[in-house]
Amino acid sequence: MWWRLLLIGGLCGWPASVAWSQVTGGAPAGAYSQAPAVAADPNAAAVAGNASAPASSPAAAVASSAGGAAGGGTGFSNASKMVELPNDAGQIWKEYDLAPYTSRVTDTVKPEQAVVDWILRETGTEVWFSQPLGILSATPNKLRVYHTPEMHEVVRDIYYRFVNSQAETQVLSLRMVTVDSPNWRALAYSMMTPVTVQSPGVEAWLLTKESAALLTANLSKRTDYREHNSPNVLIHNGQTHTLTRKRPKNYVRSANGQGLVALSPQLELGQIEEGYTLQVSPLMSLDGKTIDAVIKCEIDQVEKLVPITIDIPSTLGQMQRVQIQIPQLVSWRLHERFRWPADEVLLLSCGVVASPGAEASNPLGIPNLLKNNPLTNTTPGRADALLFIESKGKASQALLDAQRQPIDSAPNYRGRY
Template sequence: MDRRSAMFLTLLGGLVPRGLLAQSNKRRASPASTKGRGTALAPATRRPRTDDPVDTDSEAAEEEVPPNLPAEPGQQWRNYDISHYTSLATNQNNPQNAIIEWIFRRTTQAEWHGDKIAVLSASRTQVRAYNNANVLKKVDEVVERFTNAEHDILSIRVRFVAAVDSRWRYAVYSRLTPVGSGPQGQQVWTLKTEDSAFALAQMQIHQGFKLLTDRNVEMVNGQTLVIKTSESRGYTGGLQRESAAGLGYQPRTEQLEEGVTLKLSPLLTYEGDSLDAAIELTANTVKNFHRTRVIAPREVGPSELTIDVPEVTESRLNQTVKSWPLKQTLLISAGIQPGILQSKSGLFNLRIPGTVPTGTELLVFIEAEAQGRAASARDRE
């Protein structure tokens, strides 16, 4: 290059604004360390954030929207590394689904299905979110509680109890702390462990009760535990035509399931001394089968047959209990479920009043303790 060309290029560079030249080099945000717990709501893989409005020029807003996703004003993109958490749940097919479910509980599904384009998806290695700053802050909080928990493993004990009646409350009612209620009058309390032991002793000694289930399970923080106990009740649900010629219609045997199903998803708080618990409790009771006579076309035998009409009750509770202290008992009353998982035939199968259960109350005792070791300092960075 001769001297005249060099001078020309130098002059041209001085006339071009610096900002225009800077656009050719993208500024990359360096991830900031979140050592310690100075900001409790910060995600494990991101720097601490404040409640101030998000600055679009800040490092927290530097993650680029994927090129195939239409740009939406006010929406921002986030990636969260969850590989450490999912590696703990080796016996789960899709452990990342628990994070998505808790994000929905925290944000509600409506915030992901509005007028603006929004994204929420998860693989075993990362959660991807595209939404406004307020919603993303809630996502940050949820992901933090999974990936940066004080403990990874919880020990859960679940007991289903059929109490003969509701009078077990007499001596312990003042020790119950109400924390929720259900649509069919279900009640939820917390109480000290020694008080729950006292309540169980009162039922066993003075009024009688039946322990339907007693299970101890270790589970990964945030995952869903399913405890189920049930029995099949056979009955004649209708008629069916036999293939053999000349028999006509015959009674058809069917099955109903009576029992209790508990789905529990406990998630530790930041401090690690209490947890939020998403609870879904279903109880089905087959109270009775009412025998009914019907006339059916038959070539052989009487035309009059008997079928059963089932009388069934169901109780459903679906809610999230917040700030349940560890090492305290969560007690749920599913209401009166007469004779659930017990015989209801009565004396000599005659169902004489006083010989069949009428006031059985279904109770669920749940205890939780932090079992796994605390997350290491490396995981908290």
Template sequence: MRRRPNHRALTALVLVAAVWASNNPAWGQGMALPPSSVSRPAAPSTEPQNPSPSSGFTPRADTPPSLQNAPPPRSQPSAPGAATGGATGRVTSGGQLPRGAGQEHRVYDLRPYTGYLTKHDRPHQAVVDWIVRETGTDVWHTEPFGFMTADRDELSVYHTNEMHQVIAGIVDRFVAGDKDPQVMNLKVMTVGNPNWRSRAHPLMQHVHVQTPGIQAWLLTKENAALVMSLLRARTDVRQVQAVDLIMHNGQTEKLASLRGRNYVLNVKPSPAGWPPYEPETGEIQEGYQLELSPLLSVDGRTLDCVINANIDQVDKFVDVDLELPLPNQQIHRTKVEVPQLVSWRLHERFRWPSDMVLLLSCGVVASPDRSQSAMPLLNFSAITGTTAGRADALMFVEFRGKASQNLTQAPLVPQVSSRVSAPNRGRY
């Protein structure tokens, strides 16, 4: 008959061995490393340490707060190709950045520009945005290796010499250009019939545009005044917006005119029991949103401008009849509405002499600025050749120089008319 082991005796022996090992460090640590080992005793440090007990990570004094508690390091694979449980990356030799294409690290001082924009939260973001518009995004994510980062004081770039030349040209337009606020005049109009071109065509210089359906012209300020006079003499013209935008060079200004339209989105059972069903309503924001971002050249003779416009119009609501059952075996008849939307988008970059006026025509597009006849039977759309809710949307963009030189009695603030408008298109 075999005797069972005495667990209490084994436990006592383990405790005695542990106490003896704690009093004899050499036995507890095992065999010491030979003198030829790469292990070296750490030199005593006088700096305060705050090691992480789980990872052994000691943050430096300049370590960001978000990295103070570093995650424990992943265990390295024991053999090539062994799974690690996740991507850990690898440290390049010596921690040096790649320089195969002759990359250079340069720092550009932005304080001559950002120092004037004390009321802007992130004025340096405009510099980064315009650099990306000029260079594209691919050069920062493909070969050769490069990076760009910025704060309010400086722009740090690591790239080739050719790329630095492009970036220096953009930065100069900010730091060496005019720091005073500038005035951009914007007029948005709708014309019921596009035949206004027949009289205005000799006064305009056609400009190539990449966006399909968009036309652009350059006009001298004298010819722009003549075209405006011709348009205002028509009965099918509505001026949707006329505004002087006070902007700093390179920054973005936003305008919006939206209104909500409710419709029956769904029909659901009523929790009260009567009426048996109740409508569930939805809302669609109808109107336009416009962004303008101009950038002057150093000498002020050329203007680059990015125009971003979005317009959404509810053309009509299509009714769908529903037959819903009732407890008394009868039918409850109701309907839901399906919105028929007409949307239009513009994102285009234009460049023209600052002493001329840019005129954009979006073609006959959706126009939230649609008038409703008091007498529906008197519909003159068939006679005038227009379609309800459609118009030729025009935009006049004019640079008027420094705000201090545009002294007017009326304040230079957006003057939005009571009617809402349509938009424009373009290239980034």
């Protein structure tokens, strides 16, 4: 029997691996160079407990690791092997130097991530997670790519747009304004060139810089005109800049009868952040004449708090009537990529949506009490939100005022709040 052969082998000084191999019919466990061809079967990794899987194959390495970990072994220490990457589609390995770009971006964590993001926007994600095999990895100093020569051409074009001298810090004007009525289009339509937009309800136009300045001046004369952010920001080429203007709104979410005072219920408060978040990621072309930009905007507003009266039991066993509030929300989302000439201005209109800013007030600074009044059938914060995006060129060449407001300064409400 097999145990007798093992016992005899041990008494005769046979190596345990040889004795086991002779019994099972497999190769000696120490013969790494004698792995049979069947060991290359990728399905062999599923039999992690099979001792006959040779340790020289990738499957055997997994099996050895699983068995070693269970028995307190050393895992992969004696089962490593160099594996060649498949190149059935002619894939090649290339490394790109990112230091000329990342060394300039000192105020952003992981600036190399922007390079990866823009490559994925240009190529799509599917080509990196399907056949043929592709690898995309970035460190602060290196961009490593393994793919077909055609894909390397796309990657190289994006890479040059980051490391080129044109890719230094850009001055971008982001001006978000609102007007209560969309009738401004009547006078401005002739000076605007429409742009195709995929997001429903969103319109886009191109204007010359002179026409944009004229339109802004005319809009600012309207009594319903409001500006919601400081216009000029500094953005490293390819990086994402975020503008956030939000404020908390509290409401009574729920109630129970376990208050500290026997006759008073305990109110549970909720909070909703209303306002807007605007993200812009611009990437200049090699010659600096074209801008690619991914724009993401989110607007959330509490349209009204619907009061609901509920009965809850108190600690004394009596029923109490308590009023809670159910928030009625209005939200709007935009996430799209645009490309336009750098010497023109991109204008986006979100339509009449929830106002991204605070509630309007009258000239005395008193909030409009007629808003959200069921007798007047009005709702708060409806406006046509407009976003002007204009390139002002490189930061080193732009003529900026010495006392210009910082990027993340508070919005200027002109004394209305």
